[in-house]
Amino acid sequence: MMKDIIIRFSKLLFGLFICSVGIVMLINAGLGLGPWDVFHQGVSLKTGITIGQASICTGFVIVIFTSFFGERLGWGTLLNTVLIGLFMDFLMLNNIIPVVSSLPFQIFMISGGMFLIGIGSYYYMSAELGSGPRDGLMVVIAKRSSKSVQFIRNSIEISALTVGYFLGGFFGIGTVIIALTIGHFVQLAFKLFRFDVSKIHHRFIDDDIRWMAQKIVEIKNKKAA
Template structure:
């Protein structure tokens, strides 16, 4: 007699592989969007300013700074009780890695023309939005920084209107 309880469900494995491919695609696209906004050279998002400052201060890459800060934030999120998922851990390690890969190999160009740089900045932000939709849509956990906002909002009884600007300017 066959015990069906121990037979591996092929569809389940295929679905999990598809889920992780979608997660990694979203994280790679997120890194593409980040590098596009950085290479547009029109200013940085608050977290990127922080990462760039750490990178220059400690002679590391911006991707390495992103990973280090992500690790610190994930530890803080865990202490504060936020759920840490595979998406959170993947985000923590892969976005910085992908950013360094893209920048080291000059896969995202740097332009001198201001009009092209503005278009690149806007397209980079669009890519960031689509990438977020993809990787968050998988449902394997939010990114470290999003998780920090979630846990702090829960702790402050939904006063995120005050927390978001405070966090963005606190580390500047």
């Protein structure tokens, strides 16, 4: 049991960090941000907080909203909400990933960033500790509408992009490239690891609470006996 927990959380943390590296590479490529990061940057510009902090705040708002509609939370959901933003700020504030301006390097950064997001998504999702907040939002809306998941996801990202643009977030050709191709990079990573998302069985926080309660009862029963 403990070994399984350590493996799951190790994969989760590694995946979230790799995703953060990929996101910062997309930002530092300088050709335009991904749809959600356009929104995060817009919030950052209007409030004075960092992009990472904007990501964290947005994640918590989404988690609270989806919780009201019965979306179950996993430890991965909460850690995704917090750590992606913290890792992004750490990488950006310490200038660990360079900002590039030459087109060949910009293309390399965008391609490499999306590939790393795909790899990170595999490790994060294969930990089976709950969906990220934005994926949870998609699931909640999908359950309550007759629209396809693809339509809902696109609508959410277009909405985030539009609001972010009017808040001052950076929209560019890179934004279009990311929006059109990120799914292919994620799918490529899943194929490399032979990962079938249909076989995911998440473990949620309420599962752990029930497990702990059961163990406490068992311990009390043993003492009473």
